[in-house]
Amino acid sequence: MALVYFVHHLVRSLITMTLPTLFEWIERFDFLRGMPAAYLLLLAGAVVVVIWDWRVSLLALTLQYLVAGLLFIEILEPRLAIIKVLVGLFVTLMLFFTGRQVGQHYRSPHRPPVDTERDDSLHGPPVTAWLTPDRLPFRLLLALLLIVLVLALAGRPGYQLPAVPAAVNVAVFGLSGLGLLGLSLTTKPLPAGMALLMVILAFELFYNSLEQSVTMLAMLAIVNLAITLTIAYLAQAHRPAVLLPE
């Protein structure tokens, strides 16, 4: 009887518990709005491009969509900006399931020799397996150079995009540059897809400051989801025959 009463009381508490509203969430992260969000976006974009492991890249991409929501609030109504974030989260969810299915093929191709005495199930794979030992410095250098170039140019008057705040300007140039860099550094569908999504995100940040109709918003959301579906299809197709179950 006491147990039933306790469970009833607990459920009732959960139902009546009030969650923060959208505006309360925006207020909580107000300290990140503006240039901090732009810098975070650049950092997350660099992680997507530099780190080989799809799990880390996908986490960075998720962070990008969340932080980009703060920049979308600068140019769109909050209710429309949240749609962008939700679409981004759907996209990363779809990529996550894709990565889980084909992930073995997207681990670093240059993993260090397996230590036969080390039990990965207890200790997990070595950290270096998450990186690309031979190409990491090169990718890191390129990403850093690009970020420096973007930060140098984005502040100049001749490189100011029309109708966008300064933070969005930096984010647009940074994400599009990093996305194109990511596209040129990979031949595999999943990393290439993440890079393409970064370019599209950069484009949306600029385009939605010019064109704010709900119809185009919906169309771009469909494009994002369709791109993700196509990437998932190609990632599945790209698995080498040796990885397929017999």
Add this chain to the structure above:
Amino acid sequence: MFESLPGLLLLVPLLTAFLIRLIPRHLSRVAAVAGALVALLLYFFLVSVPLDFPPEAAIEWRLWRQNWELSVGTWTVMRLLYVAAAALFLLTVFWAQEGEFVAAGLASLSPLAASLMLPFAPAAVALTLATMAMVVMVQAGKHVSAAASLRYFLLTSLALPFLLLAGWMLISEQLVFADVVWRLLAVGLALLLAGFPFHIWVRPLVSEAPSLALLFLFGLVHVVFLVFTFDLLQDSSFLDNNDRFHTLLRWSGIATAVVGVILTWRPQSHRHLLGALLLLDLGCAIVAVSLGSEGLRPALLLVSGRFISLFLILAALRLAQRQSVPDAALSASSLFHQIPWSTLLFAYGLFSLVGLPLTPGFAGRWALLALAADHSLLSAAVLLFALTGGTVGLLIYVCKLDRPSRVTEPIVERTLAPRNLIAPLLLAFAFVLALLPQPLLTFATYLATLLA
């Protein structure tokens, strides 16, 4: 039913594509026939639309917060699209294709039709969605490498941001954007139409895609791309007198054609050669686009010539495979002695794709050269030089087909079996079309007038 025409043209192909995808693989012929019936159904539905008004007028609908327009010109293009798609689907009954050719083809018909009826921005989105359906068709479910499909997908998807931004600037008609918009548009169109330097997906894709997928992509889908492009160029006052835009596009097309010519000189396989010649033809189509509204007729002739030439080439390759000639032997010597008619058909198709006289491809090539010479003698001369170089490279390749080999292979294609008559019949048909191109020319002129 008439009031919901756009909705039906959008939803019916998508729904049936989904249903056809569920049909088991061993019933692929049933799927092919079903797909063809759906495409024909859409064709007859369009034919039933009462279009008794002048070509410059159009029917309008307001659907899903968008204005949809159907003019006589776009109505004609859509009918052509559905009939050709039905024919290709039906062909898969005899010419099995890997993967989801019919389902992906039907799925792409929906956004292609939408792109012909919607304003510029939503139309650009629809074209991007169509290219994604094409990715599925081209990859064909193969679990080997997705490099070719990925490259095609990435480059055509990147066209969307450029086109949308340029489209917004054109609609806003603000002079402050005048210097930027033509650059954005040139890059966007080069990405969409495989212009230099964004042509790099063509040859790998031609090497790996199923045969009928190439016909669908470079025939049907490219017609819609061209109609979309010409529609945009005609509607924009910014671009009317913008010589820099037209010049940039023209030289991108010429560069694409020149790259194609260079690649014809040492092809590693027949598919590589086909890819190179397609680059040449795509480059010519871009040059036609750069010549303004007068370029629409040559562009339509080029695409129809390309479709026929591709069909001849791919049919010849298919017949050779059916004759149990190993694929590797298609580049080997003594091919002519083994399968003379298929080899002749293959060679004739290649010459037609280059656009030599007495081939179906000549009409479009000649129309383009004549128009290009009116605008710019230099570009016409470079184009002619490129075509000559392509012809020489092709002749060298074709002559290798007749080199006698050391081992005597059995003669295969000399009996009067029905399948051995296909190649001669196709050759005869193509030759008659080349000698009597008037129906093709008349139709291209008529369609160009409707669309202009």
